Amino acid sequence: MKKIVTIFLAIAIAMSMTGCSVSDTIKTKLGFRNEDFEYIKEGNAKKIVIQSNRDKGFKFVLTDVAAIKQMYDILASGKEVGTKSTLEPDYIFEIYEKGGKVHKYNYIAGIDKNDGANFYGDDKSYIVSSRLDNDVLKHFSNIRKPKYFEEVYHGSIISTMKEDFAKAKSDNIQIGSVGVDISEDLSISKFILSTELVKLNELLRQEFKNAELAQEGKEYDTLVHVITEGYKTDVYKAKISITKDKKLKEHVYYVWCKNKSGAWETSITTEKPKDF
Known part of the structure; x- marks a missing residue:
């Protein structure tokens, strides 16, 4: 028990001395964070297009730097898993990198973390926070959605x-x-x-x-x-x-x-x- 306390104390001291980088590294090793979206953090994502999967004409584009940073924080905190949800995707995310590369993902809104990945592409699947609903998609759905x-x-x-x-x-x-x-x-x-x-x-x-x-x-x-x-x-x-x-x-x-x-x-x- 004393050894465990010493380890956590050492981690806390390291974090206070070196900032977020150590904290992020620990989270990554523990599986609470991933490094697959670092190109967004590095400023290489020029826009993110979010489109309804059921109405191809209903979409919006994120180009604001602060909004893209917010999106990065949510996606980077996603946990990589091997099982996808069986529900049909609600939204399609396309992240456009400088240079023309496009990263495409499917997203299912509002599901529990025990239901499998809610954000996934061809190669990897993630369970991302409901903040994606609250901070981003709520603004999207409220554009034209009637009350009740x-x-x-x-x-x-x-x-x-x-x-x-x-x-x-x-x-x-x-x-x-x-x-x-x-x-x-x-x-x-x-x-x-x-x-x-x-x-x-x-x-x-x-x-x-x-x-x-x-x-x-x-x-x-x-x-x-x-x-x-x-x-x-x-x-x-x-x-x-x-x-x-x-x-x-x-x-x-x-x-x-x-x-x-x-x-x-x-x-x-x-x-x-x-x-x-």
């Missing part, structure tokens, strides 16, 4: 399905397996993170038997297509189409959510409202 979006978006889908399925039951129409397809809802794809897709999938399974987010190539007895028509901080509009059998007519619903005095009011109609 997940609450309204998820609620609109669930409420419409409940209303339609109740009518189908009274008409003795079988629901069977249900696939909810939001893949073509391009105007909101930029807002949805992989962790949120997991939550929506869990919610669908809790509310309905045999319901899930539609998987590509899989067939379902009932298909629910969601297309967002418009949104603001206090208004959300969507067109939701439900088809239970290829022989049956598609049912189209118009969903209009309005926030009044802090509470959301949802209108679901089969006729398109005026001014929708």
Whole structure:
């Protein structure tokens, strides 16, 4: 025990005398830091492009020296691991070095460190701090994301399905397996993170038997297509189409959510409202 205390005391004295370099070296040896992003620290990264993986036109560029330094601090503190998360990436990072070399990485926002690497390229994978969400990506997502979006978006889908399925039951129409397809809802794809897709999938399974987010190539007895028509901080509009059998007519619903005095009011109609 005395030997261990002596070692830590020596480390503390060394750090106080030589500054961050010794501290960083110790962290690297202990696996709490990596040296793979030193080219950024050395000033060789001229810009960092961050792009939504679900909306290729939704991206922003970091060129500010302080912002790039902040990014370096987060990435250099990442722990290298051998296992990647199985979730689909939310963002693509491209770090442009002077001279034309581009380093490309995938990033999954909001996952726990036990779920595997959340930042990875072709060769190496890292678990990086949630500071990347808090310090950088929060500014990105807040550019156009409406307040309470997940609450309204998820609620609109669930409420419409409940209303339609109740009518189908009274008409003795079988629901069977249900696939909810939001893949073509391009105007909101930029807002949805992989962790949120997991939550929506869990919610669908809790509310309905045999319901899930539609998987590509899989067939379902009932298909629910969601297309967002418009949104603001206090208004959300969507067109939701439900088809239970290829022989049956598609049912189209118009969903209009309005926030009044802090509470959301949802209108679901089969006729398109005026001014929708």
